[in-house]
Amino acid sequence: MTNTTIPEFAILGHPNEGKSTLVSTLTEDDTVRVSPFPGETTSSRTYTVTLDEKPLIRFVDTPGFQAPKKTLAWFRAYTGAPERILEAFLAEHQSDKTFADECELLAPVAKGAGIIYVADGSRPVRQNDLAEMEILRLTGLPRMAVINCKGANEKHLAAWRAEFRKTFNAVRVFNAHTAAVKDRLDLLAALMTVDPEWEPALTHVVTALNEEWGNRLRRSVDAMAELFRFALTHTVSASLGQKESKEEAEHKLALRFQEDLRKKEARTREHIRRTFRHSLFDVTMPEGSVLRQDLFDKRTFKLLGLTRTQLATAAATCGGAAGAVIDLAAAGHSLGLFTVLGSVGGAASAFLGERRMARAKVSGIPLGGQELTLGPCRNLQMPFVLLDRILLYFTLITSRAHGKRDEAALAVEEAALADGGASRHLSASDKKAFQALFTAAGKKDAPGIDAALATIREILFARING
Template sequence: MTHTTIPEFAILGHPNEGKSTLVSTLTEDDTVRVSPFPGETTASRTYTVTLNDAPLIRFVDTPGFQAPKKTLAWFRSYTGAPERILDAFLAEHQDDQTFTDECELLAPVAKGAGIIYVADGSRPVRQNDLAEMEILRLTGLPRMAVINCKGGNEKHLAAWRAEFRKTFNAVRVFNAHTAAIKDRLDLLAALMTVDPEWEPALSHVVTALNEEWGHRLRRSVDAMAELLRFALTHTVSVTLRDDTKKGETEKKLAARFQEDLRKKEARTREQIRRTFRHSVFDVTMPEGSVLQQDLFDKRTFKLLGLTQKQLATAAATCGGAAGAVIDLAAAGHSLGLFTVLGSLGGAASAFLGERRIARAKVSGIPLGGQELTLGPCRNLQMLFVLLDRILLYFTLITSRSHGKRDDAALAIEEAALSDGGTSRHLSSSDKKAFQELFNAAGKQDSAGIDNAMADIRAVLFARIN
């Protein structure tokens, strides 16, 4: 392989060892069919990793060995040129149903694909496994063994390692169900050590994927920052012609404001999900998750660990929400909707309730009507709730292997929130960046907002990198 060659690797092994899961993880393709039942893959299929619409590396998902002992017997009896052993086997057995799967899985290797052999390290080594290892040794081709310990069970890991060291150029432990991006890149980098001829092409692949990862982080930061900007600058307005319908109109306006923020948060999540190539997994959170709670639900704030004292201090530090305050989440509650709190200071406003989100102004317009305007958001706790939720979503997306099919999202969330949300652990300089954004937004200072957003992006990038 040269740096201009597109590397290709065949994923080989016994049925139901995790071959398709490994392919799904390495290619970041969660549409690869993964089944708990052996023998689901009956024909080889090639999956290509692309970058800027150009192929970068290919992996071939193959059927499992079905007749390894008979295949090994043939390999041992072969007396022709060693480099022709695969071609000879395929030519002799291509119409023999006994060796249908063996022909299917060895065909890409015969055409030049590298060998990655997958075994489940949670079970003991069996005679069929030893036969498969010996078949691949007799090909004389460079090969790597990957031990995929299902369910994290490493009971037989040492035995697998000992056997693989006898017949493989490299051995790696790689849990395709839990592997993060770094694990994936490390495995690709390790392939370079298997054969010096693979190094130029694989070096190019690893460099390109590392650069692409940086691009993804920056795109994610841009999406997060835009969500925060939207929350602090968005307004909704309606023309009121009939004072008798003011209560009904105010209620609809509040609902619009809430829904706009919900939709913006949902669009930001979708941007991040697609940035990391999750086309199937959509983080449908189980009951009790902070991401399952409505953005304006009091439980959301509680789950993120925000206390009244912290909120009051934050609001006072950043200028707080003064003037008329609208309670967007209190419809049907004793506080009432559009409760006017008067000209209270920021700290006092924050103490009055965890769900006071925005302020409104009423300005006269021609023809005797009124224009009711709701927003922009002038409560710092809303900003931090959005920040915590989108950072948590980012963690869930980037921590999830594309080969995983079950859902352990809640466990990841609980670990991430074990000591409260991100906003509780901001450094002084980070807090200053959010303070400047909050203040600039309150003054409707476009230039100030742009300057603050540059600092916010730097804070976010440092958080997720």
């Protein structure tokens, strides 16, 4: 490999050891077929990691060894040139069904692919494993061993390490079912230590992927910031029909406002999901998850956002702007979710505006009447609740290995919310940035909104890049 070569690695190992799972995680491709049943992969398939639509690195998912002892016997009996051992094996056994899988998995190695051997470290080392290791040693090619411990069982980890150190240039523990993006980048960086000839090409790959990771974080932060902007500046309006009461019109507007904000939050989540290349995983959380609760549900505002004391302190610094609050959660029907803070005079008119339209007639039909406007949101708690929800979603997405196929568990969420959401642990200066956004939005101060969001972007980037 050179710095102009696209690196390629063949993922080898016994059936059902996690080869396809590793490929899925390394390529961030959750469409890679992963099955709990051995022998599902019967032919090699190449998966390419691209950046700006250009190939960056390739991984070949291969079938598992089926006849390692017979293959090893042939390798040991081989007397030709050592560097041609793979070529000779393939030429002799290409049409032999007994060695069909061995030919399929060794073919990409014979063409120059690097070797990554995967073993399940949760089980003991067996004779077939030793045979496979020896086959790869006899190729004389640089190789890395990856111990993929399924679950949390590391009982046999030391034994695997000891065996691998005898025959491999590098050994790494890497759980492809739980690995986050940082773990993936660390593994790719470790490949540079296997062979000096791999270093130039892999240096380029790792540098490019690290830069691209930073770009993903910035795109996610931009999407989050726009969610906050929308939540605090959005308005909805409607004309009051002649036969419609003001209360009915207000109720419909409140429902519209809620739905618009739900949709904006959903679009922000989808943007983050696409940014981190999850096409199958949609974070459909089980019963009990706060992310499964509606944004305007009572439990959402109980678990997330600032505490009552923190909210009172924040509202005091916002002055009268924070006094104009309305209970969005029930479209005007109080659920006791919010405490009215500060000055309450004109609270309803600050959120639910109305104006008379000029009356006129066209062909005897009267036009005009009353127009109602709902918004912008004057509930100081709203941006903090949204912050907690979107950061929790971000954590679930970025901690999710692409090779994982089961439903998301509550463990990540429970850990993240063990002591309240992120907003309750913001520093005083960080809270002030959200308060500044709230105040600027209330004044319709566009430059102030932009300035507050610029600071919030910095806060968010530092947090998710930590």
